[in-house]
Each structure stands twice: as C-alpha cells, then as structure tokens.
Amino acid sequence: MGLKKIVLDVLKPIKEPTLITLAKNLSRVSGVKEVSIIVNEVDVETVTLAITISGSNIDYEEIENTLRELGVALHSIDEVVFESETAEEVEEG
Numbered sequence: 001m002g003l004k005k006i007v008l009d010v011l012k013p014i015k016e017p018t019l020i021t022l023a024k025n026l027s028r029v030s031g032v033k034e035v036s037i038i039v040n041e042v043d044v045e046t047v048t049l050a051i052t053i054s055g056s057n058i059d060y061e062e063i064e065n066t067l068r069e070l071g072v073a074l075h076s077i078d079e080v081v082f083e084s085e086t087a088e089e090v091e092e093g
Contacts, residue, residue: 002057007079010049012072031058
C-alpha cells in the first residue's frame with residue numbers, strides 16, 4: 001500500500017553528485033527498493049535526468065529532502081503509482 005512508483009524529471013549539476021551517488025542516496029529512502037536513472041540531456045553545466053523510483057510505501061518527503069541536500073532540482077513529477085489499502089488489509093489492521 002502507499003506510494004509504489006514515482007518518475008521524476010530532475011536537473012543536476014554536471015559534476016556532482018554522480019549518478020551512482022544520486023542513486024545510492026535515493027535507494028536509502030524509506031520504502032525504496034529500486035532506483036533507475038536515465039540521462040535525457042546534457043548541457044554545459046547541467047544534466048537532465050528521468051529518475052524512476054519503485055518500492056512499497058515510499059516516503060516522498062524524504063525523496064524531496066534527499067534531492068535538495070544533493071543540490072538536485074525537481075522539475076516535475078511525470079508518473080505516480082499509488083496502491084490503496086484493500087478491504088482485507090483494513091479489517092486486519
């Protein structure tokens with residue numbers, strides 16, 4: 001249940017953080033199981049990326065904070081998959 005997948009369009013400085021550092025830090029966010037990063041455009045000073053994050057009950061606020069701490073700007077949220085609780089889960093909880 002909760003946020004299962006989110007696709008972000010972001011802009012990062014060309015030098016730091018590296019894609020590996022960015023993926024590693026995002027993978028540490030609560031609920032994240034997988035991070036995929038695709039380079040869409042390279043400019044003189046910036047790189048435009050599509051970041052796909054998937055998992056179970058992903059903490060979106062923590063994703064925003066992680067991006068901000070790394071100096072990465074969020075352009076847009078391009079896709080969201082959210083799973084609600086089923087009737088059985090509500091009864092069990």
